[in-house]
Amino acid sequence: MQQSNSSIYAVILALGMLVLAACDARADITLTFGTYAADKPTETVRKYRPFLTFLADRMSVRLGERVTIKMAIAKEYEEGVRQLAEGEVDFARFGPASYVRVKELNPQIRIVAMESKKGEKRFKGVIVVHRDSSVESLDELVGLTFAFGDELSTIGRYLAQAQLLDAGITGSDLHSFAYLGRHDLVGEAVGAGKFAAGALKESTYIKLVAKGVSIRVLVSFENVTKPWLASAELDPKIVQAMRQVMLAAQNEEILRRVAKNGFLASQDSDYDIIRDAIEQSRSF
Structure with missing residues (x-):
């Protein structure tokens, strides 16, 4: 009888463990965060x-459920x-121009929150x-070379081209121009004398100068801070939890x-x- 009771207990225990395992499996929420390498991939991670x-x-x-987040870093914007757009990642941090683009591809993409710069929604490119360049104004770039970032870069293409257009310069007025991809590559190329000028984000410029890259600012211009976006398929309760955490965490050191x-x-x-800058750049 004792052996029978032990057997029954063992079966009940095993079933209980299976139920707990099933609950644990259901409790796990695994999300994939997506972005692209605007700087070196190792720096991005x-x-x-x-x-x-x-x-x-x-x-x-x-959420009362264990959440884990994986990363997927695309090589190109x-x-x-x-x-x-296709739901291969659950949420992402993009530049503004990439947001405009992904929203065109999938109108159901949602903004979770946007980054703050000293309480504002704008920062500098x-x-x-x-x-050592003798160039002191944008109109002096006529006949010279220019390095842009990625072809979908907000600062590295669209806003920079809008600045050039406002100065009366189109692509045909330049000797040549190229898209180099990452912001750091643009700054390094200008510092090495491979291009007369280039566009990049201010934070990358500061890092490059600190490393000894020989560049200086010709002009600065405003950009909108980056949005964090949710895929169309992501559960609204997960989106809401993410938004609540991000908006409640302004003073957390980890955000820096x-x-x-x-x-x-x-x-x-x-x-x-x-959107206006993208439209304007069509004339470049």
Whole structure:
């Protein structure tokens, strides 16, 4: 009889473990975060991983389910945009022009929040020249060479081309121009004398100068801060939990690598300035 009771207990215990395992399996939420390498991929991972771990931990508490976040880093902007549009990644951090593009491809893409810069929704992009260049204004770039970033880059293409157009310069007025992809590659190319000027984000410019790259700012211009986006397929309750964590975390030290001043609520119209620049660049 004792052996029979032991057998029954063992069966009940095994069934209980199976039920717990099934519950654990259901409780896990695995999300894939997507972005593209605007700078070196290793730098991209170093930048995002601490915040993504923080985000997963806080979302786990809010949802009552364990959340884990994986990363998918696309080599090019277009690939990153496609991955979010087609639901291959669950959420992403894009530049404004890439947001406009992905929204065209899939209108159901949602903004979770946008990054804050000292409480504002704007920050700076720059057009740089070599430190020893004699060029002092944009109109002096006629007949010279220019380095852009990626063909979908907000700063590295669209806003920079809008600046040139405002100065009366089109692509045909330049000796030549090229798209180099990453912001750091643009700055390094100008510093090495391979191009007379180039466009990049201000934060990358500061890092390059600190490393000894011989560049200086010719002009600076405003850009809209980056949006964090959710795929069309992501469960609304997960999107809401993510938004709550991001908007409640302005003072968290862990944010400094990604969004130095936290996040702000956002809407699609915040990016109309970028739509205008994209339209204007068609004349370049």
